[in-house]
Structure formats: C-alpha cells, structure tokens
Amino acid sequence: MKVYGTIPELAEVQGPVVLAVGVFDGLHLGHRSVLQRAIEEAERIGGTAVPLSFDPHPARVLRPEMAPLLLTATRHKLSLLQDLGFQHALILPFDEQLAATHPDEFVTLLSTAARPLAAVCVGSSWCFGKGRQGNLERLAHLGRELHFQEIGVSEIEVDGEPVSSTRIRTAIAEGDLARATRLLGRRYSVMGEVVRGRQLGRTIGFPTANLRLFNEQLPPNGVYAVRVREAGGPSPEVSLPGVANLGSRPTVDPLACDVCLEVHLLDFSGDLYGRELEVEFVDFLRPEQRFASVALLQNQIATDAGHARAILLGATATSPS
DSSP: OOOOSSGGGGSSSOOSSSEESOOOTTHHHHHHHHHHHHHHHHHHHOEEEEEEESSSOOOHOOOOOOOOOOOSSSHHHHHHHHTTSSSSEEEEEEOHHHTOOOOOHHEEEEEEESSEEEEEETTTTTOOOOOOOOOOOOHHHHHHHHTTEEEEEEEOETEEEEOHHHHHHHHHHOOHHHHHHHHSSSSOOOEEEEEOOOHHHHTTTTTOOOEESSSBOOOOEHHHHHHHHETTOOTOOOOOOEEEEEEETTTTTTTTTTTTTEEEEOOOOOOTTTTEEEEEEEEEEEOOOOSSSSSHHHHHHHHHHHHHHHHHHHTTTOOOO
C-alpha cells in the first residue's frame, strides 16, 4: 500500500479518484460501509478508491483531556485497510492548522489535487472543517461547484442502536468480546512491535512475544485464546494460534504496574524481535493471578495452552472474518 501524508500527493493517484473520508478508528461495520461504497463507486467508473483519515485522532488535538483510547493505532488501521483491498491511503497529520481550515478550503484543496476528484464518500452524520461547519449538505453544494459527487452513507445499526467506536470501546473495556465482534464485523485485535522482555518464558518452555502497544483500548487483564499474524502478511486468514497474558505478570514481577501483552504461539519457533504482530482476541480463559512458584505458573500455562488450542480449533471454522 502506498501511503501519502499531504493533499498534493493525491495527484500521484490514477484518477478518477473516489475518497472515503473519516477518522475510521476501529474500522467497524459503519466505517466499512463507507469504505465499501467508495470501492464500489471506483469500480463502477474505472477509478481508484482512496481512504482519507487523520493522525493523531482529532480529539487528541481538539479535546486532549477527553481523548479516547484507540481501537486502531494508525499502523494497525493501514494494515486493516490493506486487507480490505485498498492500494493507496491518505493520512493527514491532524494539528491546529488543519482543525482551523474552513470546510470549503479543505474540499477545494482535495478537488484541486485529485486528477480528477470524482466522488467523496462520508457517513451521513459526518462533520468536518473549522467549527465542524462542514456536513453532507455543504459537501453536496461544493460537489456541484467543483464537479464531484457527494455520497452519504447511512448509519449501520446493531442491536437496535447505531454502531459507534464509543460502543465498541465500552464493550471491550467490559470484556464483552462477543458484542465487540458484532459491532466490528471482526474479532477485536491490537497490533504491536515485539520487544525484548525478561525472557523467563524461554526457561520454562513457553517463550513469549512481548508486544509494545500504542494507546489502545484493552480488555480486562487476564489470559486469552488468541490468533496472531504478522502485520502486512499475505492474508488475514493466515494466522497462528496462541495464548496471551494481558496484565502485570504478578508471579514473575510482583512490583510491576504497567500492563503488558505477552503471547505464546502454540505452533511456532523462531525469532520475532522487531516484527509487528496483530493479536486477535478470541476468547477469555481466566483472570490473571499470582502463583506461589514459577513451577505452578508453568503448569497453569500448559493448561491454558491446551484450553486455547481446543477453543481455537473450534473457532477456525466459525471465524467472523
């Protein structure tokens, strides 16, 4: 995937260009409906669909004290967009200057750069530009002036309510992975770089990949059955089974306070340091606990690995992805 960081770079994309614009944190069902509509329109006119998003999340600039934990950091978002079939993406740095840009100026810049801009797809309630003055009605007016089509995509409802990133964050924080899956249209996952830990797992027969995370919303601490794949891998269906501990590792590091994600891959041996892994939470196995000895921890990990394998063998055939 070719990733652009400025509006003028849209000129490099073979037109006509169809933009799908949004924050797209989580790429949930509502976001995917906007993105899929852009893909369909681009295919219809023989053009190129390009998602346009922002980094950091606009709330971190506009309301930093209320900024939410992320469902997908930017690198993760790009990986998921690639899975959907996009070959280009525009990720604009969101800062005070961009926040102060009038919606008319913002859209005019997009229209001038694209060769040509054929359509802009947004959620029906999307607001943009200085003071959130831009909306679907304004986009339609600008489309008539600048000769592109505006496409508003209706909200998607699940369980009688619109799908939203806020609902998904709440579900994940509460440990309701099934509800998060229904809203996302996929199992919840996080992505991180594998970094060196204390390497205790190697000494007890269960080597783990320790992931450096960004600022993601995490489920409750505990042990989970997971599926893992390398970022940018050939297919989201190609993944390895694993068992993960999310927490502070009370048995081996009782004074630690930071939350860590450690993953033991069930069918893998090799060096993963420096690689980016996507970890998909499949099922909760048990709460995190402190054991009286490393030997007792070792026995429990073996039991957890067996439970995870049984769950994941059954989950493969019914995967929502």
